[in-house]
Every structure is written in structure tokens, then in C-alpha cells.
């Protein structure tokens with residue numbers, strides 16, 4: 001690596017890092033992207049498990065900064081599969097000639113701010129260093145896999161695969177006995193496909209999840225043409241919705257509806273499929289009673305699909321619908337009707353140990369040749385804390401966030417000057433359509449740096465009071481309704497020992513964007529510029 005300070009050093013070559021590099025060049029700044037993988041794509045580079053697929057329609061989960069690109073690119077399916085998303089990322093890298101400023105195979109271990117020089121020095125695991133005046137963590141919200149310590153896991157004789165680190169050459173399950181740990185989105189997407197070729201699939205479920213059919217299909221050409229005819233307006237409308245994507249979000253209360261009207265709307269949304277399901281009323285997340293209506297409807301769907309009543313009951317979630325990430329599937333529940341698929345409730349029968357060729361739970365040994373860990377991620381903070389980031393006055397992010405994160409707008413942290421985080425804790429991030437949010441954050445960061453360059457400012461730092469107030473607001477909004485009452489990775493509950501607290505901002509994407517715009521318009525209110 002070179003020791004000449006770049007204007008901006010960016011960690012991560014996913015959609016955020018790629019777009020920020022493009023914006024940096026547009027500002028006439030030098031930028032270097034450091035990426036642990038061997039290619040661009042981030043999430044879609046790492047998550048190659050069978051069935052990996054975006055759960056927002058591809059016409060909406062795509063870049064909008066390049067109008068020609070969004071007009072020219074043709075998605076083949078309503079919800080793109082991982083290989084197509086990776087192809088898209090590679091296409092964008094080629095189209096904008098990004099790779100020449102991206103250093104692959106480089107995992108950053110530490111970053112230190114030198115106050116006198118006003119530069120950040122990033123150190124990679126191989127000891128090489130690179131410096132930049134600005135430093136941006138574009139490392140994603142779900143990028144560090146959760147690797148639970150199952151007793152005896154290391155004694156397992158067969159291969160263990162982690163959904164978030166899937167081998168590039170794929171996995172052949174033909175004739176194998178496969179044990180899948182976890183029933184979140186990654187498991188729900190992959191189990192139906194694994195079951196098609198495996199001899200036996202045993203699913204170890206700790207918490208049943210709600211899932212809604214994707215009704216995925218080839219992309220309707222007439223629909224595509226209709227959107228492309230007014231793409232910028234279509235995107236602008238999406239930004240006005242709470243989660244930043246098009247769906248019909250009704251504003252009336254589930255409590256005021258007649259039973260017939262509730263049933264009618266639930267059935268209609270079930271037929272439509274996808275994440276818009278809960279948008280059929282405004283307040284599912286406000287009361288237990290309102291939540292129960294939707295939950296009962298989905299539990300009835302599960303019972304109607306799954307033949308074996310005992311398995312169906314185990315698959316019926318008992319927690320609040322919408323508190324954990326809602327899943328979108330293709331044939332998930334029906335897969336349990338296959339003779340080669342079995343479900344083990346490990347809440348009732350905890351895993352005792354893994355041995356050479358079995359997973360032992362509730363006194364039974366379930367034979368396995370392959371172990372699939374679909375156990376999720378150290379969400380929101382995992383990738384940020386994987387780097388030993390040292391700011392000014394001895395501030396260390398790992399210590400600062402030991403009791404939970406705090407940030408100004410999910411963009412900046414006091415005592416860490418010239419460091420920005422893309423979709424960091426305190427921003428709406430995972431509660432929104434990630435790609436438009438990434439673009440909003442990157443634009444904000446690039447505009448801010450452009451503003452500083454034009455006025456000769458060399459240093460920006462979140463003001464302590466502004467950060468505290470924002471974080472209090474994030475917690476206050478996060479406590480409204482029922483979302484925070486259920487253990488989820490949104491509140492850090494999936495990682496043993498992790499501090500609890502609502503990490504994404506629940507106040508809505510439009511409200512958040514307005515706040516960011518006001519901050520910028522007021523000369524970066526809440527930041528100290530020097």
C-alpha cells in the first residue's frame with residue numbers, strides 16, 4: 001500500500017463503497033477502497049447460499065444515481081437472485097471503471113487518527129498501511145456472521161458452511177444428510193433448495209419466524225416499461241414512504257376494521273406476497289390485539305400448508321409479527337411436507353452437542369454429513385467494531401460502544417473526526433430499502449466533504465450534545481409500539497453478551513432524510529467544523 005494520504009479511504013466495496021468512490025472522483029478527490037473479498041458486491045459477494053435473493057423488488061433495489069444505467073439494466077426476475085445482483089455490481093464497477101481504485105484481499109484491522117497530521121492511518125491484517133484525510137466505513141449492517149459456540153462443533157467430521165460466507169464453487173448436497181441451524185431469512189431461503197437434492201435435511205429451530213410468499217416470477221416487461229417511463233418520479237415517491245419502497249401503506253387502524261375487512265386485506269396481501277404485507281393497516285406494531293389478527297392469519301396459512309399438524313404447530317411463530325425481520329420465501333412451509341425434511345424444536349429440546357456425524361438435541365442424535373450455520377450476523381455494529389478504531393484523546397470505538405452504540409445520525413461519532421459510517425447505528429438502515437438509503441448517505445457524506453473542501457475546512461466531528469440528543473431520540477422513537485419488546489438482532493439480542501438497545505432509527509426514512517437535509521442546509525448543524 002502507498003503511504004501517500006488519499007483524500008478519502010473507504011472500507012468496503014459493496015454498493016456503498018462503490019458509489020462513494022464514484023462520488024469522490026466526481027469531486028476531484030483521490031480515493032482508495034479497501035475490500036476484504038476478491039471482488040465488488042458486498043452482501044451479494046459473500047451470501048452465495050442456495051436461494052439467496054433480495055426481498056425488495058429489484059426495480060426498487062438498485063442504484064438510481066445513473067439514469068442511463070437504470071434505463072439500460074434489465075432484471076430478469078421480480079426479486080433478483082444473488083448471482084444476478086453480483087453481476088449487476090460487477091457491471092457497475094466496469095461501467096464506472098471502479099476497480100482501479102479498489103484494493104481487494106485487504107481486510108482492515110485497525111485505524112488510528114493522528115491529530116497533528118489530521119490523517120487517518122488504516123492498517124490491514126498483513127501489516128500494510130494506507131492513509132486518508134477522510135475515512136469512511138462502508139462495511140454494511142449484516143456482514144460479520146454470528147458464529148455461536150455449539151459444544152463439540154469442532155469435532156464435526158463433515159464440512160460446516162456459514163450462509164454469510166458461502167464457498168464460491170457452491171456446495172453439492174446430493175445424497176447427504178444436512179443439519180441446518182437457524183430459521184431466519186437465510187435458512188428460509190435456502191432450506192427448500194437444499195431439500196431438493198439432499199438425502200435428509202434436519203432443521204434446528206430456536207424461534208419460528210413469520211414468512212410470506214414472494215410469488216417471485218420473471219419480471220413483467222410491461223411493468224418494467226411502465227416504471228422506466230417515469231423512473232425518477234417513481235424513486236421520488238418511494239422515498240416518501242416510511243420504509244423507502246413502493247407498496248400501499250394504509251393509514252387506518254386494524255382495530256377499527258370489521259373481521260371481514262381484516263380477512264379480505266390479509267388475503268389480498270398474502271396473494272400479492274412480499275414485505276408489504278403489514279402495510280394493510282397502519283398499526284400492527286402498536287397493540288398486542290392488532291398484532292394478533294395478522295399473526296393468527298399467518299398461523300392459519302401455515303396450518304393449511306403443512307400436512308403434519310405437529311410440525312405445523314412447531315412452525316407457527318408465537319411472538320409478535322413484525323418485531324423480528326419478516327421473511328419472504330418460495331415454498332418454505334411446503335418443504336416440510338417432503339419426506340426428507342424434519343424439524344427439531346431446540347427451544348423445547350436444546351442442542352446438547354455436535355459430534356463427528358450428528359447433532360444431539362433433546363436426547364436424540366440427528367445424523368448429519370454437512371452442517372449449515374444459518375445463524376445470522378453481529379448486526380449493525382459487528383463490522384465497525386471488528387476494526388480497532390482509535391480517535392482523539394485516547395477514544396477507542398470498541399470501548400466507547402461496549403455498553404451499546406451511539407452516533408449522530410448514524411453518520412458520525414464524537415471524538416472520531418473525519419470518520420463517517422454509511423448506514424451506521426442510529427440511521428434507518430435495515431428498516432428501509434437499503435440501496436436508496438445507501439445512496440442518500442453517500443450523497444450526504446460526499447456533499448459534506450465537498451462543502452468542506454470548498455471552504456477549506458479540514459476537520460469535522462459530531463458535537464457531543466448533538467450526538468447525545470440524536471441517540472436519545474433514536475431510543476425514544478424505538479420504544480414506541482411493540483418492536484423493541486421482542487428479542488431480535490435490531491436490539492442486539494442475538495449475540496451473547498452484546499449490549500441491548502434499538503440500533504436502527506425507527507422514525508421513518510422521509511423524516512430522517514429531512515433531518516439530514518436540514519443539518520446540511522444549516523452549515524452542518526450539530527457538527528464542529530475546523
Ligand code: NA7
Nearest residue numbers: 148181182183184185186187206207325374375376377494
Ligand atoms: P437471522 O434472521 O438473524 O436468523 C438467524 C437464525 O439463527 C435465527 O433463527 C436464530 O434464532 C438462529 N440462531 C442464532 N443463534 C443460534 C444458536 N446459538 N442456536 C440456534 N439457533 C441460533 O439471520 P439471517 O442470516 O437468516 O437473516 C439476516 C438478514 O438477512 C435478514 O433479516 C434479511 O434482512 C436478510 P433466534 O431467532 O435468535 O432464536
